[in-house]
Amino acid sequence: MTDRTTRPDRGGDQPPRPAASIVPDQAAPPDRETGGLPPAPAPVADPPAADPAGQPAGSAVPPAGDLPDGDGSAAESPAPKRDRAQYGMCAFLALVGGLVIFDATTRVGQAINSADPIGPKPVPILLGVLLLIVAAIYAVDVARGGAGEAEAGEDVDLSTRIDWRTVLLLIGAFLVNAVLIDRLGWVISGTILFWGSAYALGNRHYFRNLLISVALSLITFYAFAIGLGVSLPAGVLQGIL
């Protein structure tokens, strides 16, 4: 229904990448991917963090794209079917709430300062409890047929299902950059990032994109790192650039 001139091969094909390792952190907030990570955590460390409650938001989300009304837009579906993936979001909120309470009650120490009568604990506990309550109300709302309006936008076509292939390819390109940036330097990793993202988004002008990527990385490196003093690594090209 849409013209896919630049991407004849797309369509409902399954994500070719090992999706499972990445999808579960779907809606992971920063504080969840933390369970015992090494100081320089790799994305691989996310999935373990996703299992504390067994059923965090993420694992419930992927099917969303496959549901008939998967995008929660319900806008034009005549008989709005319940968007069950929302329960995943509720579970995720409850999980975060629980985690915050757990952290505040077990890990945070007592206030040492007597001038501060309430100390560091009550605020996170309050927030955690409120989040649990909100998660419960949210779940009730979903059970009664409530559905959030998925965000619209100029380039957003909510009548299509979530295109996981593109999303996962983008995440892949992003992770490659994150892993390589310190080793190879911004110019190389940034090139890979832009080229990979353009590829993921369906552009197939490989060579032209390569030129654009290299140019963009070089320009940003010289303008921001050298010109404005923004810290970007030169990596293996140290001394050449």
Next chain:
Amino acid sequence: MENLGNLLDGFGHVLTPMNLLIALLGVTIGTAVGVLPGIGPAMTVALLLPVAYGMGPTSALIMFCGIFYGGMYGGSTTSILLNTPGESSSVVTAIEGNKMAKAGRAAQALATAAIGSFVAGTIATLLLVLVAPPVVKFAVSLGSPEYLAVMLLAFVAVTAVLGASRVRGFASLLLGLIIGVIGVDQTGQQRLTFGIPQLIDGIDVVVVAVGIFAMGEALWIAAHLRRKSGEVIPVGQPWMGREDWKRSWKPWLRGTAFGFPFGAVPAGGAEIPTFLSYITEKKLSKHKAEFGKGAIEGVAGPEAANNASAAGTLVPMLALGLPTNATAAVMLAAFEQFGIQPGPLLFEQESTLVWTLIASLFIGNLLLLVLNLPLAPAWARLLRIPRPYLYAGIIFFASMGAYAVNAQPFDLFLLLALGLLGFGMRRFGLPILPLIVGIILGPRAELHGRRALQLSGGELHGLIGGWVSWVIYAAIAVVLLWPLIGRFVVRPLRGRLVTG
């Protein structure tokens, strides 16, 4: 009169070649991102935060304000020529504006939008000059309990008044507040760090803003990328005839009157005043039959309201340190980055900065008019940018910015996690604004709350304070107990627009 003197001083500071150049850069970038789909002023300011480190606070903030105002101008171009409003505040402009464009009156629609924006922006900035100092004078007399109350009001207001679903809004707000808790607290205790050294200083607001706005948006759009872009209506040089002027000037003024107060109160937003302006113009117009087919009043009024509301949001931002829209929230993050404490003392401690900033708003507005009237066709051409490049570029700059904050790859993983959170929030209809406001104001609210309790020796009555906080808590109660505002004001208006 003291303010006038300050303002003139501000003009003196802003009228240097360097600052003018930066203002021009800001409004140019702002117009561009306003025109471009999928990228708005809030995201742009977030992306530029790391870069702005090297610029110094005055220059950076002049640029950001230029982007903020510019985004409004650019946004109207898109909604008129493409009929796909990117933000809720330009929904109304699209209704009549796009009809006008289809009827071959795109030039007049763009002209009334641009000139109306200029008129409204200038008047509203003048109102800002008049209103902000008294607000500041009042606000400096307030103590911690009152600040806590004001911030709670801001939380409740951005969550409960704006947006369709309260429970989703509160979920978003709480997530933001919790992210704000991460790190070392004032007593030296680590909270929610889980032993990760990079989290001890908390998550940098830049990383959160870039993650939620830029990464989240790019991933979300990528998941639903429209393969066939909408039709851009070709347009020549904007101009207006005598009749158009006659029909436009009153709506401009009325739109300004609607927009400014709504922008100035926490959580008024731009959506309601644009709807109100539209309804009013429809009622007052001598050309009622034209409404729905491209009435110029329906573009002039709402566009003015939109811009006046934008200037209005600067009142709480500068006078109280309260963000009421996404761009203001990110700009407050910029203040904090530069070590400037936002709040009522800003006018006193950073007087030169504030007045230079306000003066730059007048200059920026004028530059925008000059930039937008003759160059509209050129801006419209931006809409043809290949989408893969646009969104690849957003991800590229997001990575660069997030890395540059602390020069550590850890932030990139954090950025991705936050991007996925932003993605999930867009998917499930959780509003973004409460989360950002929560992150920015949360730590300050906790600080004031604890300070208030400290003064009362831990007694809970210390949280209440004087009569001002009673008034504010009453306002919070009204907001909370009146979910019907949305139901009885916004939705019927929307309904009337759809049916009418």
